[in-house]
Amino acid sequence: MTLDLEMEEIIKVFFEESFEGLDAMESGLLTLDATADRETINTIFRAAHSIKGGAGTFGFMEIAEFTHSVETLLDEMRNGQRAVSADAVQVLLQSVDVIREMTQSAQAKQPIVTVGADALSGELARILAQKGPIAAAPAAAGTAAAPPPVVAAGTAPPKPVPQAPINVALDSISGWRIEFVPDPTLFKTCNDPLRIFAELAGLGRLEVTAHVEQLPLLQALDPSHCYLSWSLVLHAAVEHSRIIEVFDWVETVSKISYEPVYVGPKPGESSAAGAGAVPVAPARPAPLAESAAAPVVTPAKAGSDAGSIRVATEKVDALINLVGELVITQSMLGRFAEKYDPEDLESLRRGLIQLARNTRELQESVMQIRMLPIGFSFNRFPRLVHDLSRKLGKKVELKLCGENTELDKTVLEKIGDPLVHLVRNALDHGMELPEKRLAAGKSETGTLELNAFHEGGSIIIEVKDDGAGLNKARILGKARERGLIEPDAQLTDDQIYNLIFVAGFSTADQVSDLSGRGVGMDVVRRNINDLGGTVQIFSSEGVGSTIRIRLPLTLAILEGQVLRVGKEIYVASLVSIIETVQPTREHLSSVAGRSELFKHRDSYLPIIRLHDLFDIEPDSRDISKGLLVVVESDGRRVSVLVDELLAQQQVVIKSLETNFKHVPGLAGATIHGDGTVALILDIPGLISNFLERQSGRIELAA
Amino acid sequence: MAVTILAVDDSASMRQMVSFTLKHAGYTVVEATDGVEALEYARSNAVNLVLTDVNMPRMDGITLVRELRQLDPYKFVPMLVLTTEAGQDKKMQGKQAGATGWLVKPFNPEKLLATIAKVL
Numbered sequence: 001m002t003l004d005l006e007m008e009e010i011i012k013v014f015f016e017e018s019f020e021g022l023d024a025m026e027s028g029l030l031t032l033d034a035t036a037d038r039e040t041i042n043t044i045f046r047a048a049h050s051i052k053g054g055a056g057t058f059g060f061m062e063i064a065e066f067t068h069s070v071e072t073l074l075d076e077m078r079n080g081q082r083a084v085s086a087d088a089v090q091v092l093l094q095s096v097d098v099i100r101e102m103t104q105s106a107q108a109k110q111p112i113v114t115v116g117a118d119a120l121s122g123e124l125a126r127i128l129a130q131k132g133p134i135a136a137a138p139a140a141a142g143t144a145a146a147p148p149p150v151v152a153a154g155t156a157p158p159k160p161v162p163q164a165p166i167n168v169a170l171d172s173i174s175g176w177r178i179e180f181v182p183d184p185t186l187f188k189t190c191n192d193p194l195r196i197f198a199e200l201a202g203l204g205r206l207e208v209t210a211h212v213e214q215l216p217l218l219q220a221l222d223p224s225h226c227y228l229s230w231s232l233v234l235h236a237a238v239e240h241s242r243i244i245e246v247f248d249w250v251e252t253v254s255k256i257s258y259e260p261v262y263v264g265p266k267p268g269e270s271s272a273a274g275a276g277a278v279p280v281a282p283a284r285p286a287p288l289a290e291s292a293a294a295p296v297v298t299p300a301k302a303g304s305d306a307g308s309i310r311v312a313t314e315k316v317d318a319l320i321n322l323v324g325e326l327v328i329t330q331s332m333l334g335r336f337a338e339k340y341d342p343e344d345l346e347s348l349r350r351g352l353i354q355l356a357r358n359t360r361e362l363q364e365s366v367m368q369i370r371m372l373p374i375g376f377s378f379n380r381f382p383r384l385v386h387d388l389s390r391k392l393g394k395k396v397e398l399k400l401c402g403e404n405t406e407l408d409k410t411v412l413e414k415i416g417d418p419l420v421h422l423v424r425n426a427l428d429h430g431m432e433l434p435e436k437r438l439a440a441g442k443s444e445t446g447t448l449e450l451n452a453f454h455e456g457g458s459i460i461i462e463v464k465d466d467g468a469g470l471n472k473a474r475i476l477g478k479a480r481e482r483g484l485i486e487p488d489a490q491l492t493d494d495q496i497y498n499l500i501f502v503a504g505f506s507t508a509d510q511v512s513d514l515s516g517r518g519v520g521m522d523v524v525r526r527n528i529n530d531l532g533g534t535v536q537i538f539s540s541e542g543v544g545s546t547i548r549i550r551l552p553l554t555l556a557i558l559e560g561q562v563l564r565v566g567k568e569i570y571v572a573s574l575v576s577i578i579e580t581v582q583p584t585r586e587h588l589s590s591v592a593g594r595s596e597l598f599k600h601r602d603s604y605l606p607i608i609r610l611h612d613l614f615d616i617e618p619d620s621r622d623i624s625k626g627l628l629v630v631v632e633s634d635g636r637r638v639s640v641l642v643d644e645l646l647a648q649q650q651v652v653i654k655s656l657e658t659n660f661k662h663v664p665g666l667a668g669a670t671i672h673g674d675g676t677v678a679l680i681l682d683i684p685g686l687i688s689n690f691l692e693r694q695s696g697r698i699e700l701a702a
Numbered sequence: 703m704a705v706t707i708l709a710v711d712d713s714a715s716m717r718q719m720v721s722f723t724l725k726h727a728g729y730t731v732v733e734a735t736d737g738v739e740a741l742e743y744a745r746s747n748a749v750n751l752v753l754t755d756v757n758m759p760r761m762d763g764i765t766l767v768r769e770l771r772q773l774d775p776y777k778f779v780p781m782l783v784l785t786t787e788a789g790q791d792k793k794m795q796g797k798q799a800g801a802t803g804w805l806v807k808p809f810n811p812e813k814l815l816a817t818i819a820k821v822l
């Protein structure tokens with residue numbers, strides 16, 4: 001039972017390292033293109049080799065078999081028997097996918113589907129067959145050289161030894177006569193003739209005659225030298241291959257000849273001895289199947305590690321250390337519960353300060369555990385960019401920066417798809433074809449940069465290309481055509497760029513299967529907003545575009561500004577607040593009867609009256625008696641009317657959806673130190689809703 | 703005295719598999735992830751048998767065997783290389799480097815133990 005469990009653990013390790021190996025193969029293959037560096041190929045080969053070996057050992061024969069052809073191809077590249085061709089690399093990359101899929105099903109304890117493997121096997125075979133003579137010649141030479149060139153000579157018996165087993169009818173022989181003349185170096189590889197003889201004796205009665213003629217005088221004798229040779233007669237009618245197997249290890253350094261002893265000279269003994277034969281080594285396939293069955297049958301949790309985090313040991317150690325300190329503080333404070341002396345006030349105060357520090361550090365430490373490097377998300381892009389640019393006929397170099405920037409696991413998981421979409425868009429729409437780039441005086445190869453870094457309390461992720469940039473005229477044309485904007489609307493650059501985020505907008509003249517279906521950018525923005533983040537576009541025609549995503553470090557804690565409206569307390573995310581002003585009457589105006597505007601520097605911002613929105617009684621309905629908080633999301637600004645600004649503080653976000661239900665305009669709730677609940681404003685949602693309603697009103701009016 | 707086996711493989715699962723099998727059979731097992739690590743260990747510790755994979759980063763198994771054989775304490779220590787069925791030339795190279803024999807992958811625990819029992 002424990003054996004099975006331990007095996008299960010080992011197989012888990014096998015899966016883990018196989019996936020790591022596959023990742024290594026993939027990233028290696030992606031850099032393999034032009035100048036094939038020997039060590040890179042070696043690394044890829046080793047990964048394939050390990051996967052094959054492990055798969056065979058742990059009974060995943062489908063994986064082992066398929067990986068075998070991959071390994072063969074890689075081996076030929078490694079040995080310089082085959083040039084690294086784009087074609088082969090492509091097939092190898094696909095093979096990586098297939099092996100990954102097979103390994104995933106094996107991990108999930110599902111039957112391994114070989115459809116993909118079967119399809120690719122043909123491709124691999126085709127490539128292996130290509131340049132047949134170049135590839136095949138050394139391989140053939142290798143196999144030919146491999147069987148030991150055991151040519152009978154000197155003291156060796158008359159008959160030359162064929163490397164292939166001699167085929168004899170077992171009932172026609174009684175045994176074998178063997179001449180064994182080992183190389184003098186036999187002992188140097190630590191092979192003991194005694195071991196061989198014992199093994200042979202296991203097959204039947206063995207007669208051994210030692211030839212000592214070559215032994216020198218004692219003073220000249222080198223004990224590590226083998227001077228002896230032997231003549232053996234094995235009285236057992238066994239297959240020749242059985243005997244060859246016994247000599248397997250010494251064959252290459254010995255002269256060995258085998259001769260069947262036919263029934264006649266020594267009849268009668270054969271059948272008895274043959275029947276009593278003990279197998280030397282168990283036949284390979286059968287026991288293998290057993291070991292394969294064991295792990296598969298054992299029930300265990302699904303292999304997929306959904307919901308689990310791999311945490312660096314230092315992080316856990318830090319945590320344990322902090323908990324230790326907390327325990328000390330607790331015991332220190334615990335004293336006061338038993339006996340309180342007013343003179344102890346000072347040490348009580350110190351204890352509480354320490355408790356506050358411990359709590360803060362513990363909180364930071366626990367948050368750290370959820371933080372993972374964005375490299376996990378970036379990893380998939382080399383392959384994606386490689387495949388896509390190939391498909392599109394574009395030349396693109398991918399640069400990754402700041403892969404070690406850490407962000408919350410949930411954010412990390414959810415940002416993957418939007419990033420993929422942005423990268424696809426950049427390659428499909430942004431990047432020009434090589435000839436176009438050359439014509440525009442740029443280098444043939446475009447650069448796509450993924451960059452992650454910290455800025456303030458946020459994470460910035462940039463997708464930057466040096467392609468054609470956004471075509472403002474075309475975006476405007478499209479937007480007018482689709483009726484997304486008024487025909488004569490005057491828009492700033494930012495407003496024009498933001499149009500691509502509107503649902504149903506697509507500027508691609510032809511809808512490709514990669515992107516350009518007009519679904520996507522709006523989804524991208526929504527996903528990012530859901531994470532509490534924002535998107536911004538910077539673009540310059542002919543020079544390139546940058547999409548900048550700003551994300552909060554974590555979803556669990558918010559740097560908040562506490563606001564008051566009447567008796568209600570709200571929290572707004574500090575990063576969305578531009579500034580807060582006390583408005584004067586001359587800065588206020590109203591349009592179309594009800595829309596109120598606030599002149600903030602050079603622009604007019606709509607005013608959202610929170611008390612109206614949430615239907616509460618404010619201190620005053622007069623705007624000039626309140627405060628206007630200027631907030632921004634996705635480049636859109638509005639001002640929010642509140643009564644008072646309170647503290648700035650970190651708040652822990654409690655979900656409204658899980659505890660209550662979704663409320664438009666609110667992102668969640670938090671609990672204050674005194675136990676009261678404050679609602680957290682959803683600034684991006686607030687802005688979108690407000691502007692949509694306003695434009696609706698304008699339409700109604702028009 | 704307990705028999706110490708040095709198991710060298712860059713694949714953690716293979717290493718654990720070998721080590722698990724051997725430990726259950728009563729051997730003491732020391733694991734190394736490549737030739738360099740194995741050589742370093744073997745230089746300052748006594749080992750009764752070396753079991754090594756061939757393809758490894760930094761130093762492969764054949765080089766490891768060659769290096770070990772040149773050390774006095776390892777002149778007569780059995781060394782087995784793990785090869786694949788197609789590795790005829792590897793077997794030859796291993797032999798020339800001084801390997802006692804080889805174990806053909808994939809192998810099962812019984813085969814591993816039987817082979818080890820043979821050389822010890």
